[in-house]
Amino acid sequence: MATDLNASFNEQFMNINTKLKKRFLRKPNVSEATNEFLALAIQCEYSEQPTFAGHSYIGAAKCEASVGNFLGEAEHLVAAGRQFMKAEKKLSSLKFCSPDRENLEAAIGCFIQALHKYPDNSSIRLSILTEVANHLVELNLKCEAVSYYEQALELVEExxxxxxxxxxxxxxxxxxxxxxxxxxxxxxxxxxxxxxxxxxxxxxxxxxxxxxxxxxxxxxxxxxxxxxxxxxxxxxxxxxxxxxxxxxxxxxxxxxxxxxxxxxxxxxxxxxxxxxxxxxxxxxxxxxxxxxxxxxxx
CATH class of the missing domain: 1.25.40 (Serine Threonine Protein Phosphatase 5, Tetratricopeptide repeat)
Incomplete structure (x- = not known):
């Protein structure tokens, strides 16, 4: 990984973005940036920093979107959503309530953004909706989960x-x-x-x-x-x-x-x-x- 492993998350994250911006006069190496964001995400996961990992996966998703790889973008958005959910559950287990629900809202936003990258009849849409609903139930936000179960139910055929x-x-x-x-x-x-x-x-x-x-x-x-x-x-x-x-x-x-x-x-x-x-x-x-x-x- 090109970034300094001893640097803070913000320094590493900004370093990747800066390298992309400096190449505005020529085509940036998006693949390299994607790999660096993914490596940073994995590093943050191992360090038990799910919120930072989520932002890193979003960075990778934006790189994929810039080259039209929308399925790759969706995959990284789902990964980001899971990390933000993990962060929210960690706070919940500590009985800490965030009034702005930053992690939860970020998670739902990532999942829904990923959802729209797939065709209407895709089984992956069903999986994403079910996953969001199940996460909300685990967080004891059952009434919020209802709408996602409703949407998932419309996609079930078997x-x-x-x-x-x-x-x-x-x-x-x-x-x-x-x-x-x-x-x-x-x-x-x-x-x-x-x-x-x-x-x-x-x-x-x-x-x-x-x-x-x-x-x-x-x-x-x-x-x-x-x-x-x-x-x-x-x-x-x-x-x-x-x-x-x-x-x-x-x-x-x-x-x-x-x-x-x-x-x-x-x-x-x-x-x-x-x-x-x-x-x-x-x-x-x-x-x-x-x-x-x-x-x-x-």
Missing amino acids: SNMKIMFMRNYINLLIECDNCDTALEKANELIDSKPNLPEDILAEVQLSRVLLSLYVEPSDEVNTESLKQLLTDILNDVDSEAIPFNADLRLKLQSTIISCATNDTHSLVKVSSELKHHLSTRQTGLLESLLQAKREHLA
């Missing part, structure tokens, strides 16, 4: 992958307390009649029951399949669409009746038993339902 994306999307909406949309998407998943694995079917159907009790959708919005689900549970009808064991079905019957009669005391009692059948996010949804019923009666 049926099994689409099922998993829809499931994750619905769960994320529940965690963000966007329950109206969560119910809408859960209904959409069931009504599209995919061949759902039994465990996913049970999870989605259970979420639909809890969501419907919490959201209380109007008859115009309610779907026939959801009405049938609630009716079959109340009437103890056996159906492939209700893969619940006898105990869970009994608890759901009591929950539905308690909500319909606004019997908060009974709802509290059955909820303590129902929780054993629920996931963490479904338990949170049940708690929201209880709180809504208490406020309604207050």
Whole structure:
């Protein structure tokens, strides 16, 4: 590497840029500059300086853009985005909050800029959107992740992958307390009649029951399949669409009746038993339902 390894990052970074600018009278050696930026990025990674590494990858990306190598530019932008995300997670682990979110905004900017370098139907666009969403979830910025999952979902074509994306999307909406949309998407998943694995079917159907009790959708919005689900549970009808064991079905019957009669005391009692059948996010949804019923009666 042409730069002095003992120099500061700023000195090395500026040295590369200066060499490029000094060659304005002749065609600069962009390939050499790209390699120097990449070498500096790797050096910064080894030194646990992800923010500096991110800026170095951006330098390499700009070099690739200057010669029309847009895929190379995109590759380096993704690398930069990952380094900025790493820096943001490091700050988060230290419980340090940056009000301007410099690293996070830089990371998202790099990922989105890279995204637009690929064709609309490229699988790499799906990978980038999914990666951004997953990073945001890890940073507990789940509501910000929703829009990226939405965009990714539009690009998914393979049926099994689409099922998993829809499931994750619905769960994320529940965690963000966007329950109206969560119910809408859960209904959409069931009504599209995919061949759902039994465990996913049970999870989605259970979420639909809890969501419907919490959201209380109007008859115009309610779907026939959801009405049938609630009716079959109340009437103890056996159906492939209700893969619940006898105990869970009994608890759901009591929950539905308690909500319909606004019997908060009974709802509290059955909820303590129902929780054993629920996931963490479904338990949170049940708690929201209880709180809504208490406020309604207050």
